Amino acid sequence: MARKLLKTNDSAWLFAETSRTPMQVGMLATFRVPHDRPTFVADLVARWRSVRRFQGPYNYLYRSLPVPSWVELPDADIDLDYHLRHSALPAPGSQRELGVLVSRLHSAKMDRRYPLWECHVIEGLEPDPGDDGGPRWALYMKAHHSQVDGVGGVRLLSRMLSVDPDARDMLPPWAVGAHGPDQSGLPPKARRTEVEVAPPGGLVSGLTDGARSAVSIAGSLGRTYAETLTGRTDPDRAAPFRAPKSIFNGRIHTPRRFATQHYSIERLRPLAKAADGSLNDVFLAVSGGALRQYLLELDALPTESLTANVPVSVRAHEGARVGNAVTFLYARLGTDTHSPRKRVEAIKASTRLGKDRLPSVGQGAMDAYTGVLMAPFIAQAVLGVGGRGRPASNLVISNVPGPAETRYLDGSPMEEIFPVSLLFNGQALNITAVSYAGEFNIGFTGCRDSVPSLQRIAVHAGDELARLEQEYGVAVRA
Structure with a gap:
């Protein structure tokens, strides 16, 4: 069976995993049941159970020896009934x-004896009060962070769902993956190759660029860790390990x-325009x-102001890919001021300084930077x-x-x-947002x-948005 070596940064998520800290990311999507197909969910699950063709990363099994790697399993060796669950x-x-x-x-850590993903089809979701009362269903999927980051996960989802409302008999996520047929219905875009072409000038130029990186x-x-060790930095700049201790920073449980x-x-x-x-x-x-x-x-x-670790995608190509392509910057959140306007200004200054600190290098060199x-x-x-x-x-x-x-x-x-x-x-605590079809959707995981009372943070987010609109004189749009 073919083996694919893991990058060091991807392996770290596996080594850091415990039963209390499962290193998995998930996606929850809600859908509306078509009016003319009341048995849609049951029919979908039955059809999906019959599709037993798998694309990466859904056919990857983790092996730690002799070196961390993915083993690509044959379709017949994957127990779909374990991965696909109907609730x-x-x-x-x-x-x-x-x-x-x-x-x-x-909350549950995934079993490493199987490929590290689960797909849960959930029915019985009540109608949205704002629509015509039609039934709804949900799809919850999770995968190990060693295989996918946030941007990569959204790209996998985008390949699975279509812009065409008349598309039928669509393949399930595991038959699409990163390498299967793209079902989006969008026109093909020019894709950048993952193999970087050597610049003109040959080996000497390549070595020069490597030295510059x-x-x-x-x-x-x-500079970053000098600020960490000495505490001497621009008052707007955030540095790792200089954040104040808070209730979010103790030992956690499952x-x-x-x-x-x-x-x-x-x-x-x-609001963004008014705040520049x-x-x-x-x-x-x-x-x-x-x-x-x-x-x-x-x-x-x-x-002191809370500090956020803000992931920054460094993907250099258009398609989906297994693994992570992300680095991080640190930003102050202005929690030490009551003024919404001062908070925005503090955040703008801090994120600008954080971006300025990122090295100007290619994706491969950025992986090394992120690792260190x-x-x-x-x-x-x-x-x-x-x-x-x-x-x-x-x-x-x-x-x-x-x-x-x-979609x-x-x-x-x-x-x-x-x-x-x-x-x-x-x-x-983690706060992550995904934009979709004109909506900004935020998930709070704690x-x-x-x-x-984690829900109180979500409620306060709505209150704070209203305060910002009042502060900047922005009319609320329905």
């Missing part, structure tokens, strides 16, 4: 019941909580304000000492671009999509024991 929500089938089920499913990486890492929130992008865009910032700046400001209010309620707000940057954090996770001492950051906040147009699965329109992320000892 129904108890009445009334509200978002609460769905959140409870997803929280439980996301090494200098850029060494300079960035040197059970998870999951909550959601969503806004129209057309509501966020005028980006949608991501608004997202960070909404998150920072929500966390401030939440911690004030618990009488647990640090006097995150080495102390990953070492804590592998050694089991995370959550003791000063945290590298207080939480992860991520923003992933999703499909801009409505369909066998004519069933996808209404919403929410990311479900991973946690570590020392990081008990440790059940460390983050009480």
